[in-house]
Amino acid sequence: MILAPELRAQIEEIAGRYPDRRSALLPALHLAQRSLGGCVQADGVAEVASILGLPLAAAFGVQSYYTMFNRQPIGRYHLQLDVNVPAMLAGADALLAHLEQVLGIRAGQTTPDGLFTLSTVQDLGSCGTCPVLQVNDRYYENLTPARADELLTHLRRGQMPDWQPEAAWGSSCNILLRRRGNPKARELAEYRKTGGYQALEKALGMTPEALVAEVKAAALRGRGGAGFPAGMKWGFLPKEGNRPVYMICNADEGEPGTFKDRQIMEFDPHLLLEGLTIAGLAVGSRLGFIYIRGEFAWIAEILERAAEQARQAKLLGNDILGRGKEFEVLVHLGAGAYVCGEETALIESLEGKRGCPRVKPPFPASAGLYGCPTIVNNVETLACVPTIVQHGAEAFKKLGTPNNHGPKIFGISGHVKRPGTYEHPLGTSLDALLAEAGGVQGKLKAIIVGGLSVPILTAAEAAGLKMDYDSCLKAGTMLGSGGVIVMNETTSIPAVALRAMEFYAHESCGQCAPCSRGSHTVLALLRRLVAGRGSQADIEAVLHLCKRIKGSTLCPTGDAFSVPIEAMVRKFRPEFEALVR
Amino acid sequence: MKLTIDRTTVEAQPGQTILQVARAHGIYIPTLCYHEKTGAASKCRVCAVVVEGMRGLQLACSVPAKDGMVIHTDTAEARDTQRLVVNLLLSTGTHDCLACEKNGVCELQDAAYHLGIMKPAFVIDSGRGEERPDDSSAFIVRDHARCIACGRCVVSCSKNVINRVLDFGYRGSETRVICDDDRPMGDSSCVQCGECVQLCPVGALVEKKAIGKARTWELSKVRTTCPYCGVGCQLDLHVKGEQIVKVTGVEEGLPNRGYLCVKGRFGYDFPYAEDRLKTPLIKENGAFRPASWDEALDLVASKFKDIIAQSGPDAVAGVSCARSINEDSYQMQKLFRAVFRTNNIDHCART
Ligand SMILES: Cc1cc2nc3c(=O)[nH]c(=O)nc-3n(C[C@H](O)[C@H](O)[C@H](O)COP(=O)(O)O)c2cc1C
Ligand code: SF4
Ligand code: SF4
Numbered sequence: 062m063i064l065a066p067e068l069r070a071q072i073e074e075i076a077g078r079y080p081d082r083r084s085a086l087l088p089a090l091h092l093a094q095r096s097l098g099g100c101v102q103a104d105g106v107a108e109v110a111s112i113l114g115l116p117l118a119a120a121f122g123v124q125s126y127y128t129m130f131n132r133q134p135i136g137r138y139h140l141q142l143d144v145n146v147p148a149m150l151a152g153a154d155a156l157l158a159h160l161e162q163v164l165g166i167r168a169g170q171t172t173p174d175g176l177f178t179l180s181t182v183q184d185l186g187s188c189g190t191c192p193v194l195q196v197n198d199r200y201y202e203n204l205t206p207a208r209a210d211e212l213l214t215h216l217r218r219g220q221m222p223d224w225q226p227e228a229a230w231g232s233s234c235n236i237l238l239r240r241r242g243n244p245k246a247r248e249l250a251e252y253r254k255t256g257g258y259q260a261l262e263k264a265l266g267m268t269p270e271a272l273v274a275e276v277k278a279a280a281l282r283g284r285g286g287a288g289f290p291a292g293m294k295w296g297f298l299p300k301e302g303n304r305p306v307y308m309i310c311n312a313d314e315g316e317p318g319t320f321k322d323r324q325i326m327e328f329d330p331h332l333l334l335e336g337l338t339i340a341g342l343a344v345g346s347r348l349g350f351i352y353i354r355g356e357f358a359w360i361a362e363i364l365e366r367a368a369e370q371a372r373q374a375k376l377l378g379n380d381i382l383g384r385g386k387e388f389e390v391l392v393h394l395g396a397g398a399y400v401c402g403e404e405t406a407l408i409e410s411l412e413g414k415r416g417c418p419r420v421k422p423p424f425p426a427s428a429g430l431y432g433c434p435t436i437v438n439n440v441e442t443l444a445c446v447p448t449i450v451q452h453g454a455e456a457f458k459k460l461g462t463p464n465n466h467g468p469k470i471f472g473i474s475g476h477v478k479r480p481g482t483y484e485h486p487l488g489t490s491l492d493a494l495l496a497e498a499g500g501v502q503g504k505l506k507a508i509i510v511g512g513l514s515v516p517i518l519t520a521a522e523a524a525g526l527k528m529d530y531d532s533c534l535k536a537g538t539m540l541g542s543g544g545v546i547v548m549n550e551t552t553s554i555p556a557v558a559l560r561a562m563e564f565y566a567h568e569s570c571g572q573c574a575p576c577s578r579g580s581h582t583v584l585a586l587l588r589r590l591v592a593g594r595g596s597q598a599d600i601e602a603v604l605h606l607c608k609r610i611k612g613s614t615l616c617p618t619g620d621a622f623s624v625p626i627e628a629m630v631r632k633f634r635p636e637f638e639a640l641v642r
Numbered sequence: 643m644k645l646t647i648d649r650t651t652v653e654a655q656p657g658q659t660i661l662q663v664a665r666a667h668g669i670y671i672p673t674l675c676y677h678e679k680t681g682a683a684s685k686c687r688v689c690a691v692v693v694e695g696m697r698g699l700q701l702a703c704s705v706p707a708k709d710g711m712v713i714h715t716d717t718a719e720a721r722d723t724q725r726l727v728v729n730l731l732l733s734t735g736t737h738d739c740l741a742c743e744k745n746g747v748c749e750l751q752d753a754a755y756h757l758g759i760m761k762p763a764f765v766i767d768s769g770r771g772e773e774r775p776d777d778s779s780a781f782i783v784r785d786h787a788r789c790i791a792c793g794r795c796v797v798s799c800s801k802n803v804i805n806r807v808l809d810f811g812y813r814g815s816e817t818r819v820i821c822d823d824d825r826p827m828g829d830s831s832c833v834q835c836g837e838c839v840q841l842c843p844v845g846a847l848v849e850k851k852a853i854g855k856a857r858t859w860e861l862s863k864v865r866t867t868c869p870y871c872g873v874g875c876q877l878d879l880h881v882k883g884e885q886i887v888k889v890t891g892v893e894e895g896l897p898n899r900g901y902l903c904v905k906g907r908f909g910y911d912f913p914y915a916e917d918r919l920k921t922p923l924i925k926e927n928g929a930f931r932p933a934s935w936d937e938a939l940d941l942v943a944s945k946f947k948d949i950i951a952q953s954g955p956d957a958v959a960g961v962s963c964a965r966s967i968n969e970d971s972y973q974m975q976k977l978f979r980a981v982f983r984t985n986n987i988d989h990c991a992r993t
Pocket of ligand 2: 400418569570571572573574576577615616617619
């Protein structure tokens with residue numbers, strides 16, 4: 062046996078927490094990897110599979126799906142540099158070249174002394190503080206080559222320094238980022254002192270129907286990207302039946318340009334817990350999950366700690382505040398897969414499977430986790446719930462524009478002077494946001510306003526844009542997650558398109574032909590174009606593919622790359638043509 | 643109920659999908675990941691059709707037929723998606739039909755032919771390198787370069803025959819079918835039942851012994867009952883001239899619905915064995931000599947008589963062959979019970 066008895070016992074214990082033992086597969090692989098020095102090889106996978114009663118192929122299929130699981134030995138320090146679009150705009154390529162030079166290895170290699178393995182990764186959710194390097198479990202943000210040298214010196218001495226990032230933020234709403242500047246807000250006492258859990262107390266006195274009605278009345282639109290009204294979604298749950306209902310918080314936050322949810326989870330974890338608990342009461346769920354991306358392991362610890370405090374204070378558990386209501390929360394770590402942010406892929410992943418989206422219908426509300434009725438909501442959506450319950454739908458609707466109510470965290474990255482997260486009412490003007498972020502560095506060329514998967518806007522198209530769902534749609538793009546990526550005149554759009562495509566081809570779950578084969582093909586064509594070996598026909602082929610892939614895939618990921626890539630080629634075609642001549 | 647597919651009105655049964663209705667009436671809609679035994683996976687997206695009144699393209703394999711439905715398989719929009727899928731699969735794999743065992747009975751080739759695709763639309767590096775096919779197992783050759791990741795083998799191995807050897811590993815365009823923890827099939831827990839081969843729509847899984855033996859159109863099928871055990875699985879011998887080239891299970895045949903075990907599917911060499919018995923043999927002075935049937939049966943009968951005369955009927959026992967038909971087994975027990983007058987009669991498939 063390669064896994065220590067204590068570890069096996071721990072895996073058993075974790076398996077017992079879930080309604081289905083298989084859900085413990087990702088946690089078990091994480092634990093095994095940590096205890097086996099950074100990688101789990103064949104014997105380890107076989108043992109994990111046998112503990113959980115799974116076929117070996119299923120366990121290996123899962124292990125090899127998620128990028129955070131290493132199957133080969135790696136260096137003592139695994140240096141993972143985010144090279145995706147926002148990082149690229151912040152100079153990650155130069156940092157990569159620097160690291161390769163000082164370490165004397167290429168990305169994907171390990172130094173001969175076994176100390177460092179250097180990897181490039183796609184998006185770490187630190188778009189406002191990149192370049193960012195993940196060293197084992199820890200993030201090092203705002204890096205420059207000089208700062209990276211300093212870090213290496215520490216690591217060579219066997220120290221992992223505790224550096225806090227310098228992240229800009231601001232808020233005119235004081236709801237979601239209200240406690241962002243208060244380092245004590247993670248503590249329950251402080252959270253309560255500043256008004257926390259009053260909404261939950263109020264909710265305990267309301268019927269589930271009244272809670273759903275209030276959220277419906279507030280017209281709270283989902284902040285995960287699609288803007289679907291949360292109250293309406295909750296109303297889709299079957300009215301009767303004896304199957305359990307599960308409430309899932311989507312904290313996967315994996316799209317380049319998006320780094321808003323972590324601001325809530327890291328700095329105001331109780332706000333999310335309170336929102337999730339109220340949502341659980343509203344939909345009649347007794348078990349909730351926070352599915353958080355695996356790279357955010359330290360944030361998961363913050364959440365777990367907060368949940369434990371809440372449990373102690375009877376804010377969670379089987380008799381909340383002595384009022385006879387029950388709700389429990391499990392924090393579940395992903396393992397490196399963007400598509401697991403898609404709600405049905407998330408559910409599969411939570412069931413201990415490969416993160417492949419399911420065919421809809423059935424929708425999760427009728428058959429989700431373990432086949433039971435399930436609601437999936439984004440972190441920011443749930444964090445809006447306490448204020449709605451406490452102050453009422455009418456107060457909430459005072460913020461924003463018609464049909465687009467409430468606060469929104471906009472994450473601004475790329476070529477601005479103060480990249481960061483800024484909370485303002487929906488409908489705030491893009492110009493004002495850019496101004497708050499210190500203004501564009503140089504001259505604005507193009508902007509992506511809703512995370513990498515929405516169509517790019519030229520500077521002219523972006524002028525005067527109001528940042529809400531409907532206005533963005535009218536402008537030919539989408540508000541998405543509200544991740545704003547700013548590009549000045551030095552930016553090469555073909556280079557951005559290529560980097561974006563590298564992300565999607567890497568992240569495609571591989572399940573359906575138009576996305577897995579299509580992303581691979583578009584990537585190959587863009588690579589050829591950017592390398593100066595392409596032809597006019599390749600440009601046409603990219604456009605042809607994007608047009609056809611749109612709407613033809615099993616889940617929206619096909620659209621997530623075909624729509625933005627098509628927009629980049631169409632709107633900046635001369636730049637692509639220049640590569641051909 | 644009635645519905646219209648490409649301007650033809652056809653009859654449909656409740657519970658059928660659009661695809662099932664189309665197939666029942668001989669209307670071709672390209673499919674790759676769908677198989678009756680593994681169900682609609684909605685993964686290849688090649689059966690995209692237009693259904694009037696429904697938004698966007700619909701998958702024929704997944705949409706239930708409804709009375710009055712009007713379906714088009716050949717609009718520009720539907721054809722664009724069907725061609726997209728086939729073109730992408732052709733461009734990102736190695737589909738060199740000239741050298742492929744499945745040439746002529748390949749569902750990808752059929753779809754390409756039907757859609758008028760003569761060569762892959764996109765010329766790119768497939769990114770698959772020069773990986774050699776996996777021929778490590780006794781009877782099956784796997785070729786990832788020809789695999790279209792339809793998943794039929796994975797579902798059949800894990801859910802139908804429940805051997806749980808296959809699954810998908812890795813992801814994106816690197817997704818591929820793995821045996822156990824991605825080891826060669828010959829080192830894996832595979833029992834070589836061959837169900838995955840039978841369901842493979844392309845040339846990614848083929849019968850090793852059949853390679854190079856015949857073009858598919860040279861083969862004729864002879865339906866028969868498996869000679870091995872009393873289950874009586876229905877199988878097709880694929881023969882070229884007098885030679886069996888390969889064996890497949892009969893999908894619509896009972897009791898096995900296409901499933902076979904390793905013996906039934908791959909153990910067809912014995913008719914050609916040089917050392918098989920062609921006449922009865924009688925042992926004299928420690929050595930066998932060929933004999934006629936009459937001589938041999940007379941000898942057996944006289945020995946039985948002697949034994950029964952000397953030691954009584956319970957000194958003999960009969961074990962009937964599991965491969966015999968019911969009538970033969972009946973007569974065997976009748977012989978022992980009524981003629982020999984013993985109850986010592988058994989059957990070799992008891993275990
Ligand atoms: C490829 C893909 C990735 C997604 N990633 C996320 C994500 O990281 N976080 C998130 O909340 N929603 C994500 N979504 C949207 C979810 O599917 C789902 O709509 C959302 O979690 C619902 O919550 P909401 O209604 O509160 O927005 C993603 C969707 C797709 C198609
Ligand atoms: S579009 Fe298809 S391959 Fe791409 S992520 Fe969705 S299901 Fe997977
Ligand atoms: S031969 Fe049978 S056991 Fe082996 S992989 Fe194929 S279906 Fe599974």
